[in-house]
Amino acid sequence: MKRALLAGLLLVALLAPASASAHPLGNFSINHLVAVSVSRDRVDLRYVLDQAEIPTFQERGLARDAVLDRKRAEVRRGLHLIVDGSEVRLAQGAGALSSPPGQGGLPLTRVELPLRAAVHARHRVEVRDDTFPDRVGWKAIVAHPGQGTAVRSTAPSGDPTDGLRHYPQDKLASPLAQRTARLAVAPGDGTLNAPKAPGGPTTTNRSGDGLTGLFEDAAAGRGALILLLLAAFGWGAVHALSPGHGKTMVAAYLVGTRGTARHALGLGATVTITHTLGVFALGAVALLLAQYVLPEDLYPWLSLASALLVLGIGATVLRKRLRARRGHSHHHHHHHHEDGLSKKGIVAMGASAGLLPCPSALVVLLAALAQHQVPLGLGLIVVFSLGLATTLTGLGLVVVYAQRLTAKLRVPGRVVGVLPALSSLAIVAIGIVMTAKALPQVA
Amino acid sequence: MRAGGVLRRALALSPNDPDALVGAGTLALARHDFAAGLRYGDAARRAAPQLVRPLGVIVDAQVELGRYREATRTLNRMVDLKPNLASYARVSYFRELHGDLGGALEAMRYAVSAGGGTPENVAYVQTLLGNLELALGHRAAARFAYGQALAGLPRYVPATVGLARVEAAERNYGPAIRRLRTAVGRLPLPEYVVALGETELAAGRTAAARRDLALVGAEERLLQANGVNTDVDLALFEANHGDPARGVALARRAWAAAPSVRSADALGWALTRAGNPAAGLRWAKRSLRLGSADPAFLYHAGMAARATGRTALSQRWLRRALARNPRFSPLYAPRAWAALR
Numbered sequence: 001m002k003r004a005l006l007a008g009l010l011l012v013a014l015l016a017p018a019s020a021s022a023h024p025l026g027n028f029s030i031n032h033l034v035a036v037s038v039s040r041d042r043v044d045l046r047y048v049l050d051q052a053e054i055p056t057f058q059e060r061g062l063a064r065d066a067v068l069d070r071k072r073a074e075v076r077r078g079l080h081l082i083v084d085g086s087e088v089r090l091a092q093g094a095g096a097l098s099s100p101p102g103q104g105g106l107p108l109t110r111v112e113l114p115l116r117a118a119v120h121a122r123h124r125v126e127v128r129d130d131t132f133p134d135r136v137g138w139k140a141i142v143a144h145p146g147q148g149t150a151v152r153s154t155a156p157s158g159d160p161t162d163g164l165r166h167y168p169q170d171k172l173a174s175p176l177a178q179r180t181a182r183l184a185v186a187p188g189d190g191t192l193n194a195p196k197a198p199g200g201p202t203t204t205n206r207s208g209d210g211l212t213g214l215f216e217d218a219a220a221g222r223g224a225l226i227l228l229l230l231a232a233f234g235w236g237a238v239h240a241l242s243p244g245h246g247k248t249m250v251a252a253y254l255v256g257t258r259g260t261a262r263h264a265l266g267l268g269a270t271v272t273i274t275h276t277l278g279v280f281a282l283g284a285v286a287l288l289l290a291q292y293v294l295p296e297d298l299y300p301w302l303s304l305a306s307a308l309l310v311l312g313i314g315a316t317v318l319r320k321r322l323r324a325r326r327g328h329s330h331h332h333h334h335h336h337h338e339d340g341l342s343k344k345g346i347v348a349m350g351a352s353a354g355l356l357p358c359p360s361a362l363v364v365l366l367a368a369l370a371q372h373q374v375p376l377g378l379g380l381i382v383v384f385s386l387g388l389a390t391t392l393t394g395l396g397l398v399v400v401y402a403q404r405l406t407a408k409l410r411v412p413g414r415v416v417g418v419l420p421a422l423s424s425l426a427i428v429a430i431g432i433v434m435t436a437k438a439l440p441q442v443a
Numbered sequence: 444m445r446a447g448g449v450l451r452r453a454l455a456l457s458p459n460d461p462d463a464l465v466g467a468g469t470l471a472l473a474r475h476d477f478a479a480g481l482r483y484g485d486a487a488r489r490a491a492p493q494l495v496r497p498l499g500v501i502v503d504a505q506v507e508l509g510r511y512r513e514a515t516r517t518l519n520r521m522v523d524l525k526p527n528l529a530s531y532a533r534v535s536y537f538r539e540l541h542g543d544l545g546g547a548l549e550a551m552r553y554a555v556s557a558g559g560g561t562p563e564n565v566a567y568v569q570t571l572l573g574n575l576e577l578a579l580g581h582r583a584a585a586r587f588a589y590g591q592a593l594a595g596l597p598r599y600v601p602a603t604v605g606l607a608r609v610e611a612a613e614r615n616y617g618p619a620i621r622r623l624r625t626a627v628g629r630l631p632l633p634e635y636v637v638a639l640g641e642t643e644l645a646a647g648r649t650a651a652a653r654r655d656l657a658l659v660g661a662e663e664r665l666l667q668a669n670g671v672n673t674d675v676d677l678a679l680f681e682a683n684h685g686d687p688a689r690g691v692a693l694a695r696r697a698w699a700a701a702p703s704v705r706s707a708d709a710l711g712w713a714l715t716r717a718g719n720p721a722a723g724l725r726w727a728k729r730s731l732r733l734g735s736a737d738p739a740f741l742y743h744a745g746m747a748a749r750a751t752g753r754t755a756l757s758q759r760w761l762r763r764a765l766a767r768n769p770r771f772s773p774l775y776a777p778r779a780w781a782a783l784r
Contacts, residue, residue: 027665028631054631057661061654104664134598134629 027053027103029137031164034079036127036141036155037192038185040148043083043117043125045090047075050164051109053102055135059109068097071111078131083121090115110164122440125183127155138167141181143194150188155181157194232380236387264400268393275385280378304438311431318428461491468500472507475671477701480504495525502533506540509702511733528557532568539575540704542734544767548575563599566592570601578738580768582609600630604638612770616646619773633659633676640684645773656684678709687717704730704740712743720750738764738771742779749782758783 035046049071059067072092081088093114099107127141138161143153155178160168453463468483484500491497498521505514518537521530531554539547554568573588586609592602603626610619623639636658643652663677675697681690690713698706711726727744741764748757761779770776 026669027662053665054658054662057658058628058631104661104668106661106664136630 028055028135030055030132030135031137031139031161031167032129032131033138033140033142033159033161033164034127034129034181035144035159036125036181036183037144037146038121038125038149038151038183039146040187041118041120043081043088043119043121044146045079045081045115045117045127047079047111047113047115047131048164049109049111049113050138051111052137053104053106053108056099056102056107056109064097067109068095068111071095071097072113074131075113075115078129078133079115080126080128080130081117082124082126082128083117083119084123084125088117088119090117121149121185123185125151125185127181127183129179138164139177139179140164141178143181143183143192145190145192147190148187150186150191151193152184153181153192153194154183155194156197157192158196160197229379229383232383233387233390236384236389237391238387240388240391261397261400264393264396267396268389271392272382272385272389275388276382279381279385304435307431307434307438311428311435314425314428314431318425459486459490461487461494461497464490465494465496465500468497468504472500472503475674475697475700477504477507481508495521495530498524499529499533506537507701507703507705509704509706511540526553526557528554528559528564528568531557532571535571535575539578539737540733540735542736544575544579544736548572548579551575562596566596566599566602569595570599570605573602573605577605577608577612578736578768578771582612585609598629600626600632600635604635607642608638611642611645611773612768614770614773616642616773620646620648627655627658631658631662633662633674633680636662637676637680637684641772641774645777656680660685675705675709678713682709682713682716687713691717704733704735708737708740708743711747715743715747715750720747723747724751724753736763736767738768739775742771742775745779746782 029052031050031052033048035048037044059070062070072095075092076090079090081090093116095111095113098110100110102108129139129141140159140161141155142159143151143155143157145151453460454467457463464483464487468480468487471477471479471483480500481504484497484504487494487497488501498517502514502517502521505511505517514537518530518533522534524530531550535547535550535554538544538550551568551572555565555572558565569588569592573585573592576582576585576588586606589602589605589609592599592605596602603622607619607622607626610616610622619642620639623635623642627635627639636655640652640656640659643649643655659677659680663674663680666674666677674693678690678693678697681687681693691710694706694710694713698710707726708730711723711730713723714720714726715723724744724747727740727747730740731744741760745757745760745764748754748760761783764771764779765776765783768776769780
């Protein structure tokens with residue numbers, strides 16, 4: 001008791017052991033990490049605990065099940081998930097406990113515990129790890145991309161410890177003490193915007209999409225530019241086939257208006273231009289409002305605008321069709337070029353297909369800006385949009401020619417006559433569905 | 444060595460960087476390599492004679508190496524250059540080692556009022572002040588000092604342990620044990636674990652004590668695995684609760700590395716417990732050569748003298764051990780009283 005100034009020295013010796021130690025704070029430490037990923041319909045967490053020799057020794061004599069139960073209880077008490085402002089209960093999965101060998105012939109305790117909450121996070125997810133409040137150790141939260149979401153995280157995406165298996169050995173600085181993480185959530189396709197290392201610069205990860213990775217390769221000088229542009233084009237073309245890019249809508253529109261090849265091409269051009277402009281505009285807005293609004297927050301509004309536009313177009317086409325049917329019910333011709341919706345309708349239709357930029361395209365642009373690769377980013381967006389438009393135009397042409405084929409085949413007149421009205425109904429239905437999906441996100 | 448690797452690299456890049464040298468010195472002290480600590484401290488002083496921090500490393504190393512006269516000179520220079528928390532706290536410890544508890548108390552009060560540094564530093568010297576008050580038998584003042592430390596830094600473990608020691612001195616063993624258990628749950632330093640075990644022994648909870656004290660054995664193994672095998676605390680632990688012969692071996696190594704009065708005390712007590720009180724008495728005398736009033740030193744010396752049949756000497760030391768604080772330890776103070784009867 002009387003070693004006044006040297007009282008702390010033994011502590012230091014145990015905290016910063018002389019030989020290479022597995023643990024950042026030595027044999028006393030209780031280290032834990034929470035990995036979080038937010039998907040459209042759930043939040044997944046994985047709690048990893050790495051307990052050093054001394055706390056493990058303090059629990060000797062307890063059965064393994066009892067130790068695991070204690071850790072479960074500590075996690076139940078201390079790990080909090082707050083979704084859109086209210087705390088959500090976490091369901092614990094089957095946990096696993098192991099005892100890897102430590103120093104001095106003493107074992108360690110390692111626990112991995114999956115947790116899940118079946119919630120639809122609309123805006124904000126907060127993770128707070130209050131487990132083992134008084135014990136020294138490495139405390140980390142890492143974010144992983146989820147499914148169907150675009151997430152911006154304060155917690156890093158990288159974990160230098162590989163799940164608490166080894167620790168940075170070269171740091172005199174205090175170990176990581178990240179106990180809270182805030183994640184802004186919006187609908188998306190599995191993107192995660194997070195610092196790579198704690199406090200480091202922000203980068204973007206994705207779960208399913210490959211364009212960002214391609215971009216990063218190019219930025220790192222790993223791919224030829226031509227190849228990259230080709231890839232962007234191909235990516236856009238394929239991307240147009242994934243749900244939510246208005247193929248059905250475009251086809252239905254062309255059928256409904258008895259469009260021609262010229263209309264289909266016009267549609268393609270409009271999609272390219274509006275999509276490019278949409279990405280640029282959103283990128284600019286995002287940069288301007290970066291301090292106030294998350295770009296992800298703009299998506300719901302764009303979705304809504306796009307949905308209402310589709311709904312309006314559907315209604316217009318339907319009205320024209322109905323009027324035309326009333327006026328020409330005894331005709332069985334299919335050459336209604338006088339329908340005249342063409343120019344304005346085509347532009348509106350193309351705009352609604354292109355107005356909502358694909359999140360992946362926006363990610364590419366923002367990544368390009370972040371990495372000072374602006375011309376490359378802009379070029380990629382244009383090519384990506386071209387690819388998108390090619391697919392849509394191709395689809396339109398197929399529809400147009402299929403229609404002509406139908407005409408030549410002399411399909412019973414009534415069917416052909418009803419088809420345009422049905423397709424305009426389909427557009428209205430799509431518009432309603434889109435609006436219904438967009439509204440709750442805005443709210 | 445983790446931190447040492449970084450420092451070695453820093454030193455390889457700039458061998459005369461005073462910060463790196465002070466860091467390396469502090470780390471060497473933590474590893475109980477006091478000679479290396481002194482070398483780094485001296486090198487840092489040569490690199491930056493105007494800096495005060497190297498002097499702190501040098502004083503600590505000199506005190507542990509038993510070079511008390513040189514330590515006096517270094518410490519005087521340190522106080523002259525910068526009369527702050529760090530220098531006053533060292534002055535206080537130095538006076539305490541020489542048996543001047545009143546002077547130690549005064550210096551520690553200066554250290555507290557000098558303040559500065561991190562909240563931990565302030566809480567640390569407030570706790571040390573509490574320890575001194577308790578050593579003088581001032582339980583209310585000690586409790587106040589610990590309370591001050593906890594007001595600035597709630598959950599500060601050393602102050603929590605201090606409060607438990609006050610409670611143990613008042614024979615409130617239940618609350619003391621609960622408090623120590625909390626402290627050990629947060630920071631299981633061997634010193635705190637031993638305090639818990641000894642309070643449990645005093646309260647008659649032998650099984651719990653044995654269980655808790657086993658943790659110190661595990662920590663000893665870990666320290667050894669980390670290259671620290673000279674610790675005085677662990678030598679005393681082995682002498683009191685483990686294998687006294689092992690305690691002797693640990694204490695001999697401690698003395699070889701750091702010939703301080705603390706090492707002499709540990710070696711003497713281990714020898715006495717191992718059945719060689721004559722040798723124990725010689726080392727006990729060496730531990731008291733500065734005139735230290737540490738009740739543990741005096742208790743060890745008194746019991747060694749008693750075992751060799753030198754009753755008068757034994758009684759003098761035991762009375763001095765109990766003079767300031769008749770309840771200096773829940774376990775050993777009653778034994779000292781029993782030996783006096």
